[in-house]
């Protein structure tokens with residue numbers, strides 16, 4: 763079997779982990795904690811799933827997918843940012859998969875469309891959604907993912 767069809771699944775613990783994918787195909791699950799997930803280099807592709815916590819997700823050389831599976835995995839509230847930061851994202855071949863949290867395009871931040879905001883001082887691009895389920899009595903949150911660069 764060619765090595766390219768092999769896949770390795772990596773599972774983080776409930777604490778903060780640093781996981782590096784190998785040069786095959788990888789699925790990296792950060793789980794809870796503030797994790798650093800780094801996609802593999804080489805011919806493989808990686809799927810990075812940060813999970814809970816404020817994660818740093820680093821793209822590799824091939825086509826990588828960054829997947830958010832719950833709104834609470836990456837958000838902003840009155841206490842500040844709890845959003846994941848994606849580093850090295852290349853729109854030409856990388857994919858940000860937010861279908862599980864109901865976002866599938868860009869717009870004004872409502873109705874499944876994310877608002878794109880570029881912060882020049884930080885050189886970060888923020889994708890924000892305002893459809894976050896509000897818990898009565900809770901702290902209002904908005905969904906946010908940050909990408910390094912413009």
Ligand SMILES: [Ca+2]
Nearest residue numbers: 774792794795
């Ligand atoms: Ca973890």
Ligand SMILES: [Ca+2]
Nearest residue numbers: 812813815835
């Ligand atoms: Ca996260």
